[in-house]
Amino acid sequence: MDLKDKLISSFMAFENKVDVEHPVHDIRSEAIKNFEEKGFPSKKEEAWKYTSLRSLQKVDFSIFPKESNTLEYKEIKKYFLHEIDTYKIVFVDGIYSSFLSETTHDGVDICLMSAALTKPMYKQVIDMYFNKVASKEESLTTLNTAFSREGAFIYIPKNKMPRKPVEILHFSTGNEASIMLQPRNLIVAEENAELQVIERHQSLTSNEVLTNCVTEIFAAERAIVDYYKIQNDAKTASLIDNTYIDQKSNSVVKVHTFSFGGKLTRNNLNFYQNGEYIDSTMKGVTILGYKQHVDHHTLVHHIEPNCESHQDYKGIYGENSTGVFNGKIIVDKIAQKTNAFQQNNNILISDKATINTKPQLEIFADDVKCSHGCTIGQLDEEALFYLQSRGIPKKEARALLMYAFANNVLESVRITELKTRINKLIAEKLGVRLGFDL
Amino acid sequence: MLKINNLHAGIEGNEILKGINLEVKAGEVHAIMGPNGSGKSTLAAVIAGKEEYEVSEGSVVLEGENLEDASPEERAHKGIFLSFQYPVEIPGVSVTNFMKTAINETRKAKGLEDMPANEMLKMIREKSELLDIDRKFLSRSLNEGFSGGEKKRNEIFQLAMLEPKLAILDETDSGLDIDALRIVANGVNKLKSKDNAVIVITHYQRLLDYIIPDFVHVLHEGKIVKSGTKELAHELEDKGYDWIKQETAV
Known part of the structure; x- marks a missing residue:
């Protein structure tokens, strides 16, 4: 049985485990239908031209991890930003580890998606935000939606700021020969709220791991969100990251992606500017070797006037590594006075390394400043x-x-x-x- | 200290240096002048070991040691310093951190431990005072956004920190106004001693009003066609390079 069939047939078992009466149930059912129809994306699709998921689909991944694998803090301390105090939301093989975590409900909610999806006190937030910015069309996002149950839930009310940054860590122990994880994160920063998040996926053995992660981020008026993705995983771990960001007026969201590891990494980073005077920043450093592959697909949709976006991705590719940068900027007709900048610079330090870089600008407004530049070079x-x-x-x-x-x-x-x-x-x-x- | 014997060198099959002979002793200042394209910067780069250049004949000998197979960094470790005409910008690496790296790599090559931090700081303070360099300047990214004058001053600061035996100043005067020129020249003069030597490469005589050479050599079409004392530089200033060209043509 291939992975698609396995996932679809597992969905019913999954549903029986979770609450079928819950409103999210309908969302999940719709989502699995979309995935069933579309399946895994293939290289025939323009957006997946340079990234093949074929070999991953042949792996017999466990879809439901065995319960409660434990880890000692000292074994994994180095993966935490332990130099400073942080809130921590930690998962081991997809299961929340309360022992390793430090959550809070003190003025802000830094806790679990599973709690938010089931407890009545979060119903309003879930109804308002859950699956509201994530794509209902993109097959892997809908696959995640279908199986959405666990992940980080962060809710920062108006004018609040947590005392310290939040770390979201996903460990895989290798207790199973191969495992597929589908974390689902929801992050809401209300008006004038501020938040810093560090996200990391870490496999602790050389057993195969595939993570298909979806993160929805909502930044209301004047909210500030800094999101850091550390991708320095084992050489047998693959990650498909789907991040969707909805910004309202005067908000500032910056996403930094540091891609140093892993086997195959695909970053789908999507910004939607639903307001004016918004600042969206995407920065990335990619340093690869071996046969590693990283594919950065960014999208900035300028929907309203007077907004800015800044993209700056740097890549250093060695050995047989391959990289992709595809940066799409859409400027709607009414989004006048948009400033959109995009830069992608690459250095190839091996004759066998490859980078495919492609800016994609769709500009329908006439009073805008958009610039883009791609360079591929050797060291000077x-x-x-x-x-x-x-x-x-x-x-x-x-x-x-x-x-x-x-x-x-x-x-x-x-x-x-x-x-x-x-x-x-x-x-x-x-x-x-x-x-x-x- | 430095002996260059019948040096032939070129790039991609084009011979640029066609038999250079030059001897520089400790305590001496030599000026190498010549028209554009005469091979001045090539000579500087070949002495410093730039790998794109191929030496087809002859040798560069430092203190009795043939440098033929030495890499640029090995030459630096042996005491050769080249001040660049166009210093390279290195964003994100401060002048101080760059000097720490350069000094400690040189020490490592000599089998020494890293220089203790307090000693390093003391040295940085002393040298920056000697050259009248603002401390704030030292925390800026190396050469990034520096003016022409700042870049050249920074080269001289590196010269002061690395204390080479032989300093080659390649067109250090280009792009400098008279005040900057004076500051740079004063720096070089303060660092001069009986144990080190300086080769000044310049198109114009004006730098030599401040750094007084013991010998002046004229380079033309890859050869030293005339050598003399500082008066030769004045003669060149008055007459231009044409008379040299005519003289060698005969």
């Missing part, structure tokens, strides 16, 4: 000579130049400890000790 030989002539060996000089290349993406990281951590990850990924204070 003159710069390399400059560093070497100062006594820095070639290998370190290359690392320093790559570090410098990626650096401006890190400038907007507002959590200092996270920035240091990412700097260290970059140095580690480049395989050298940079020899200076980061």
Whole structure:
């Protein structure tokens, strides 16, 4: 049985486990119908031209994890931003781990999707926001919707800000030969609220993992959301990340994606600007080797006038790695005075590495500023000579130049400890000790 | 200190240096002048070991050691410093961190431990005071957004920090106004000693009013066609390069 059939036939068993009376039940049923009709996307589709899911579909993934696998904090401490205090929502093989988590209901709700979906006190929020910005057409998103049960639920009321950043961590233990996870996150920042989130998926063994994650983020008027995705997973772990962001007037949402690991990673990042004077920022650093593959698909839909969007993705591709950047910007006819910037710069450090980069601009308004630029290059030989002539060996000089290349993406990281951590990850990924204070 | 014997070098099959002979002793300042395209910057790059250039004949010998197989970083470790005409911008790496990396990599190559942080800070303070460099300047990203004058001052600051035996200043005067030129020249003069040597590469004589050379060499079509003392530089300033070209044509 292929993965699609397995998922569809598992849906009934899944439904029997969860509350069929719940309003979400209808949403799930609609969603599975859409997935059944469309199935997994194939390379024939333009949006999936460079990313094949075929080999993943041949893996016999467990869809329902066995209950309660445990982990000791000390085994996994390094995956947390342990230098600072954070709220933590931790899942082990898709099951919430209360032992490893630190949630709160003190003025803000930082807790679980399963609780939000079942408790009456959250009904209003769920009715208002759940599955409201996520696509009802895109097959993998609807697959996630069909199986949506667990994940992070964060609700920040008007004028509130949690005392500390929130970490969402998904661990897979490898207790099953191969596992498919489908976390579903809902994040709501009401008017003038502020929030910082760090999300990470981490497989702890070399057993195969496929995560199909959907995150919905709602930023109301003047809300500020910083979202950091750390993708430094094991070489046998694949991630399809579907993030949908709905922004209202004067809100600022920044998503940073650091892609350093994994087997296959697909990031579908979608911004919808439903208001004026909105700022949407997408930044990414991708450093790959081996046969790793990362595909960044971004969409910014400028629906109203006077908004901005900024995209800056940097990629360094080594060995047999492959990368894709596809940045789509739509500016509606009424969205005058839009400023949309998009930049994608890549360095290929191996003859066998590949990058496919494609800007896609659909502009229907006439008074807008839109710019885009893609570059693919090697390291600058003159710069390399400059560093070497100062006594820095070639290998370190290359690392320093790559570090410098990626650096401006890190400038907007507002959590200092996270920035240091990412700097260290970059140095580690480049395989050298940079020899200076980061 | 430095002996260049019958050096032939070029790039992609084009020979640019066609038999250079030059000896530089400790404590000396040599100026290499010449018209555009005469091979001045190539000579500087070849001494510093730039890999694109192929040496087809002859040798560059530093303190008795043939540098033939030495990489640019090994040459730097042995005490060669090249001040670039167009220093490269490195965003995200401060001047201070860059110098720490350069110094510690050089120490590592010599089998030494990293320089202790307090010693490093002291050295940075001393050298920046010597060259009258604002401390704020040192925390800026290397060469990023620097003016022409700032870039050249930064090159001299690196020279001061790395304390090379042989400093080659490639067109350090280009793009500098007279005040910046004076500051840069003063810096070089303060760093000069009986144990080190300087090669000044320049198109114009004006830098040599501030950095007084012991010897002046004229490079033309890849060869040193005339050598003399600082008076030669004045003569070139008055007469231009044409008379040299005519003289060598004969």
